[in-house]
Amino acid sequence: MTYQVTARKWRPQKFDEIVFQDHISKTIRNSIKAGRISHAYLFSGPRGVGKTTMARVLAKALNCLSADGPTEDPCGTCENCVEIKEGYSFDVMEIDGASNRGIDNIRELRENVNLAPIKTRFKVYIIDEVHMLTKEAFNALLKTLEEPPEHVVFIFATTEIHRIPETILSRCQKYLFKKIPVETIVAHLSKIVEAESYKIDKEALYPIARAAEGSMRDSQSLLDQAISFSDGTIKEEDALSILGVTTLFSYIDILNCIAEYDRVKLIDEIDRVITLGIDVQRYVSGFIDVIRSIRLISGGITLKDIIGFSDEEISRLKAAGGKYTDEELSLIFKIASELEGGLRFSTNERINLEMAFLDMLNIKKSPSVASILKKLSGISGNMDNNIAAGAPQDQKTGQKPDGSSVEDNIKSLFHGEVIE
Ligand SMILES: Nc1ncnc2c1ncn2[C@@H]1O[C@H](COP(=O)(O)OP(=O)(O)OP(=O)(O)O)[C@@H](O)[C@H]1O
Ligand SMILES: [Mg+2]
Numbered sequence: 001m002t003y004q005v006t007a008r009k010w011r012p013q014k015f016d017e018i019v020f021q022d023h024i025s026k027t028i029r030n031s032i033k034a035g036r037i038s039h040a041y042l043f044s045g046p047r048g049v050g051k052t053t054m055a056r057v058l059a060k061a062l063n064c065l066s067a068d069g070p071t072e073d074p075c076g077t078c079e080n081c082v083e084i085k086e087g088y089s090f091d092v093m094e095i096d097g098a099s100n101r102g103i104d105n106i107r108e109l110r111e112n113v114n115l116a117p118i119k120t121r122f123k124v125y126i127i128d129e130v131h132m133l134t135k136e137a138f139n140a141l142l143k144t145l146e147e148p149p150e151h152v153v154f155i156f157a158t159t160e161i162h163r164i165p166e167t168i169l170s171r172c173q174k175y176l177f178k179k180i181p182v183e184t185i186v187a188h189l190s191k192i193v194e195a196e197s198y199k200i201d202k203e204a205l206y207p208i209a210r211a212a213e214g215s216m217r218d219s220q221s222l223l224d225q226a227i228s229f230s231d232g233t234i235k236e237e238d239a240l241s242i243l244g245v246t247t248l249f250s251y252i253d254i255l256n257c258i259a260e261y262d263r264v265k266l267i268d269e270i271d272r273v274i275t276l277g278i279d280v281q282r283y284v285s286g287f288i289d290v291i292r293s294i295r296l297i298s299g300g301i302t303l304k305d306i307i308g309f310s311d312e313e314i315s316r317l318k319a320a321g322g323k324y325t326d327e328e329l330s331l332i333f334k335i336a337s338e339l340e341g342g343l344r345f346s347t348n349e350r351i352n353l354e355m356a357f358l359d360m361l362n363i364k365k366s367p368s369v370a371s372i373l374k375k376l377s378g379i380s381g382n383m384d385n386n387i388a389a390g391a392p393q394d395q396k397t398g399q400k401p402d403g404s405s406v407e408d409n410i411k412s413l414f415h416g417e418v419i420e
C-alpha cells in the first residue's frame, strides 16, 4: 500500500468528524434538513482548519444518492460520494482562485455554469483562495451570483475575507472558521496516533500542536515529520531536535536563567536555539505565550481552551513563574513583545534575541516600583518621626540630624539591599 500523508488520510468525510467547527456544521446541517440550500457559501478563516474539507462534505451532502434529496448525512459510499471524495466528479469542481484569477477564467466558468449537471443534483464550484480574483473577475462572477441557475452552488473559501468585495459578500452565506485550540489538536492527534500505532509520547504532541498555531493540517504535517525522522518512541525533548519546534524546557531554562541572573547560561541557551535552526519568530511568540500563560495561571485561570498546555506543563509553568512577581512578568512581556515586532525588520536575529533577553535579566536586578514605593514611604515615615521629635531637617541642605540627606536615602535604595 502506498503511504498517504496524515492530512489526506485523515480528511474528515462527515460533518461530525470536522472538529471545533461545530457552529458551522450545525447550521449547515439544519439548513439542509429544512431544505434551505443557498447558492453561495463563503468559508473564511485561517489556513488548515477545515474550509476545503467542509466544502467537500457539503458537496457530498447535496449530491449523495442514499437519499432522495440533499442529506445531512452523506453515505460516503455511493457513486457520487466516492467521486467527490476522490476528486474526479464532473459536477463538483475545485478551482484554485490564485491560478485562475483572471476575467477569462471566470467567463469560461460562467459559460459552464448554465449546463446542467451530469450525474448530480447540484453542480458545485469550490473556489479556493477566492480573494485572489481580479476586480474584473469578481465583477463577472457577480453577474452569475445575481441570477444563479437553480442547479448551481458556489462555495468560496478564503483566508482573507477583507479582500473580497462587499457586493460578493452580501450575496453569500458567510461562515467563520476558528483556529483550533492546542488541547483540541492534541486530542485529535492522539486519536490518529493510537489508530496508526505510532510511537510518540502524548507530551510530545503538545509542542507540535503549539507550533501548528491553530492549524490542524500543520499539526498533522509536523506529526508526519516526527514519525519519519525517528525509529524509537518520540519523547517531548525529541520534538525540539527533530522538528525545530520548541519544547517548554527551553523557555523554562530561559526563565530560570533570568531569575538566577545567569548571563552565561542564558547566552548559551540562545546559542542552542539559533544553532538548531529554530524559527526565531516562532520561538519568541512561543515565549510570549508562556509568559501570558504563567500570568493567567497565577491568577487562577486554567481553562483548557485559553491555556494551551497540559496539566504537567501547567505545574512546570507554575514552578517557573513562582520566581517572579506579576510586575516582573509584565515587564518581561513588554520586552518580548517589542522583540517580536523588531524581529520583522531585523537582519540579525541572534543579536535582537540576545539583547532583549539580557534586558529581561536586568529586570531582576532593578528594584521594582513596589519596593521603591515601600522604601519611600519608610523614608517619609522616618522624616515624620524626626519632625515630630523636633529634629527637622535643615531646609537648605536637606540634611537630617544624623547627617544623611533624603537624596542619600533614595540613592541607598539603588545601591543597598535592593540591587545587591
Ligand atoms: N477541523 C478539522 N477537523 C479535523 N481535521 C482537520 C480540520 N481542519 C483541518 N483538518 C485536517 O487538515 C487537512 C486540511 O484541511 P483543509 O484543506 O480543510 O484546510 P483549509 O481550511 O481548507 O486550509 P487552507 O486555507 O490552507 O486551504 C484535512 O485533510 C484534515 O486532515
Ligand atoms: Mg483549503
Ligand SMILES: [Zn+2]
Binding pocket: 063, 064, 065, 066, 074, 075, 076, 077, 078, 079, 080, 081, 082
Ligand atoms: Zn453517498
